[in-house]
Amino acid sequence: MTTQAIGISGIAAYLPPYRVNLQSWCDWTSENWDKIRTVVGHSFRMRGPGENVYTMSATAIMRLIRQYDLDPSRIGFLALGTESSTDNSAGAVIVKGMVNQGLAAEGRPLLPRNCEVPEFKHACLGGIYAIKNALRYLALDGGGKQALVVSGDIAEYARSSSGEPTQGAGAVAMLLEAEPTMLAIDLSRAGSASDYRGPDFRKPFARFANQNAAIGTPLKDFPVFNGKYSTTCYVDAVLMAMEHMFQRRGGGRRAYLDTLGAVFMHRPYQRMPETGYGMAYLYALATGDAVDQAVLGEHCRIAGVDPEAVIAEFCGRPSVFSLIAETRVDDDVYPLAMQTLRSFRKSAMHAEAVESRLELGAAAMRDVGNLYSAALPAWLAAGLEEAARSNRELAGSELLAIGYGSGDAAEAMPMRVCPEWREAALRIHLDESFTGAHDLGQEDYECLHESGHLHTTVAGSEFIIDRVGCGSRSDFDDLGIEYYRYVPQKRVAG
Numbered sequence: 001m002t003t004q005a006i007g008i009s010g011i012a013a014y015l016p017p018y019r020v021n022l023q024s025w026c027d028w029t030s031e032n033w034d035k036i037r038t039v040v041g042h043s044f045r046m047r048g049p050g051e052n053v054y055t056m057s058a059t060a061i062m063r064l065i066r067q068y069d070l071d072p073s074r075i076g077f078l079a080l081g082t083e084s085s086t087d088n089s090a091g092a093v094i095v096k097g098m099v100n101q102g103l104a105a106e107g108r109p110l111l112p113r114n115c116e117v118p119e120f121k122h123a124c125l126g127g128i129y130a131i132k133n134a135l136r137y138l139a140l141d142g143g144g145k146q147a148l149v150v151s152g153d154i155a156e157y158a159r160s161s162s163g164e165p166t167q168g169a170g171a172v173a174m175l176l177e178a179e180p181t182m183l184a185i186d187l188s189r190a191g192s193a194s195d196y197r198g199p200d201f202r203k204p205f206a207r208f209a210n211q212n213a214a215i216g217t218p219l220k221d222f223p224v225f226n227g228k229y230s231t232t233c234y235v236d237a238v239l240m241a242m243e244h245m246f247q248r249r250g251g252g253r254r255a256y257l258d259t260l261g262a263v264f265m266h267r268p269y270q271r272m273p274e275t276g277y278g279m280a281y282l283y284a285l286a287t288g289d290a291v292d293q294a295v296l297g298e299h300c301r302i303a304g305v306d307p308e309a310v311i312a313e314f315c316g317r318p319s320v321f322s323l324i325a326e327t328r329v330d331d332d333v334y335p336l337a338m339q340t341l342r343s344f345r346k347s348a349m350h351a352e353a354v355e356s357r358l359e360l361g362a363a364a365m366r367d368v369g370n371l372y373s374a375a376l377p378a379w380l381a382a383g384l385e386e387a388a389r390s391n392r393e394l395a396g397s398e399l400l401a402i403g404y405g406s407g408d409a410a411e412a413m414p415m416r417v418c419p420e421w422r423e424a425a426l427r428i429h430l431d432e433s434f435t436g437a438h439d440l441g442q443e444d445y446e447c448l449h450e451s452g453h454l455h456t457t458v459a460g461s462e463f464i465i466d467r468v469g470c471g472s473r474s475d476f477d478d479l480g481i482e483y484y485r486y487v488p489q490k491r492v493a494g
Helices: 022-029 035-037 053-067 092-105 124-139 225-251 253-259 271-286 291-302 309-316 336-345 348-356 370-388 422-426 430-434 444-451
Strands: 005-014 018-021 043-046 075-079 144-157 168-178 183-185 191-194 262-265 398-405 410-415 463-468 481-486
Touching: 005 124, 005 370, 005 410, 005 430, 018 022, 018 336, 022 035, 022 422, 022 444, 022 463, 043 444, 053 124, 053 168, 053 463, 053 481, 075 092, 075 124, 075 271, 092 463, 124 144, 124 168, 124 398, 124 410, 124 422, 144 191, 144 262, 144 370, 168 262, 168 370, 191 225, 225 271, 225 410, 253 271, 253 291, 253 348, 262 271, 262 348, 262 370, 271 291, 271 348, 271 398, 291 309, 291 336, 370 398, 370 422, 370 430, 370 463
Parallel strands: 043 168, 075 144, 262 398
Antiparallel strands: 005 168, 005 183, 018 043, 144 168, 183 410, 191 410, 398 410, 463 481
8 A cells, every 4th residue: 555645637628619608598598697697607518419428538538648648558547437327337448448549549558458447426426436446546556557537427407497507518537646746635534424315316217218219319318306405415415524524634623624725516506515615614613612603603693593503403413314204305404504604695704714715716617517527626627727827826735625426425525735736737728628619599509408419510529429339130239339439630629
């Protein structure tokens, strides 16, 4: 087992070029633009014809290899975190096959045969679980090797549903190794939480029962979700992961949060991390020392809430799943704390302790949409690139990444910024995914959403679905299996 620092040395991303401007979407749907831009964001991306999670993930990895001039033969572990798989057997090995096709076309070394290829699925937390397992691989038996983790997803919701403006698509690839140049991660100080929550956000196979999509036409992958209940699950899971992290690291809770250089969270839409981290900060005050609880008391009194009742509520470990059995899915399990948060948001302390910690990279993320497992890595990439380009000094500071997966689980992962982080961050080039995006009109949006097709396409992924097997031969069965083709002239998204 290695005692070296282990962590992230590179990040690259792919966003499909097809963009839906949410202000235009509000005009089409008669939704309130002021509310949408405040709660959700400004735009989202859609996967193009011939794209799926595997093509997007392979494109992100190819960008990572080029941008950081990697030797693919050193990769011993390639993990895919996703909830958008189109094959219920294979996963990351499909991405490996495409990447090797692209590497061969460019005359580069291939990913080796002894490279492990696991896929991780737990809603939006799959990518974080993949990172943790890549770190364990490097620490235990991956000496001298490097690891790749790619998080990719396609967030689709039915039109006219509350989730429709929170759609998105994309993939983020990361290089992990010993002696990292960007972020060092110590899993012994990370926090975990999990608890079964029933119909929080699910994708049961029964959704496909009445779909008769032709071969090559994407099945509609709309999730089963309960919005208010899902928000409650998110908040509770974040608090419990933070509690585990606080217990493992020791020391003052509020004091630790106040030293953080930035916080990055799972981001299904703009308002969710603001709520999640705001509640986490109040939780740190409630479970802190007498001074911290006195600070909480001041905000509780302004909100017209009994401080002792808020502390008892936080410490009571309420059963979120009981809301289902009791048919109270629209209730909060932390009602007094949420009331306090609404008042706390108006304070100078909230601006300093919460908003300022979430601002790095947040502007870019308003034009990404929900990337599910790739949402947190994308925000991390945007934040590091913004800091590097604006000459913000982060070396030696600690960042906190908080991942979440519906169903329900969360991870709180502290990261230490490496001394040479700036050079590595300047190679991210996330900004390239925002240039030249193709804005969809209402008719094209509806066509792409419903059928997966467009009359006019633009350059997107470096890999496309070339054809889909029809299983027509009696001696050979490939029904529904996708075959891919490398398109070398399409290297830059957007």
